[in-house]
Amino acid sequence: MATGLFFEGDYIWIEPVTGRQFDVAIGARVLAAEGRRIRVRDDDGQEQWLPPERRIKAMHATSTYTGSILVAVNPYQILPIYTADQIKLYKERKIGELPPHIFAIGDNAYAHMRRYGQDQCIVISGESGAGKTESTKLILQSWKPTLSSKHLETRKQ
Ligand SMILES: Nc1ncnc2c1ncn2[C@@H]1O[C@H](COP(=O)(O)OP(=O)(O)OP(=O)(O)O)[C@@H](O)[C@H]1O
The missing domain is CATH 2.30.30 (SH3 type barrels.)
Structure with a gap:
């Protein structure tokens, strides 16, 4: 057949x-x-x-799995949870091992890319002012110790 x-x-x-x-x-x-x-x-x-x-x-498959989903609110104030120590804390930890954090999402995507050699995508969605730009910057910041800028590509849509 x-x-x-x-x-x-x-x-x-x-x-x-x-x-x-x-x-x-x-x-x-x-x-x-x-x-x-x-x-x-x-x-x-x-x-x-x-x-x-x-x-x-x-025809390529029309379905895919999604990884972890983080729901975050904009605190509209500076909180001491985005420090270098926090980046280190979330490094190579499984999702759920520590309290939910944007660094957990970033680290998880990076770890999957390294482990499986596959491109990863982080979708950051929310209404205007929800904190998408800040979240993107935080993820990039958390990767900074590991990657040079030529490895990073972001797109805002
Ligand atoms: N995690 C955070 N901690 C402190 N302040 C934050 C945080 N996230 C966002 N903010 C503040 O909230 C404001 C709006 O955030 P941001 O620009 O990231 O929103 P946005 O979703 O990208 O908005 P837009 O869609 O209009 O571009 C900014 O002034 C930013 O400093």
Whole structure:
């Protein structure tokens, strides 16, 4: 039931034949395989046989796991909880081992990146004035002893 790299039930992208500016790939599901041809039903409901020379690629998974979630409130005052000692305290500690802290999230992401060699993403979300910029700075500050600036990339959206 397999053809080349694709199996019945796989979700794929079918690349457009023409290279016009706004042509985009269309999603499809593999219904059957015969030799190196595959029969697909695309997202418009059309069924067709695709020859092996037709450019297709596997659809990446649309789901992912999220790691830890921290809920923080803006204290609107300087608290003595963002010191170098606190950074050290949260280093290489499991989430939950110590009280919830932004440094635990930063350290956890860094540790996962090192351990599994995978990119990590920290999503900082909240209303205006919630403390997103401060939280970002705190995480970067906590990584500073470990990383040089060329390793850091942040995006504000
Ligand atoms: N952990 C914190 N401790 C002390 N003050 C904080 C903390 N987090 C935020 N603040 C203060 O609250 C104010 C707003 O924070 P910040 O700029 O980080 O919010 P924001 O979510 O990025 O806002 P916006 O979406 O409008 O850019 C700043 O003056 C900042 O100093």
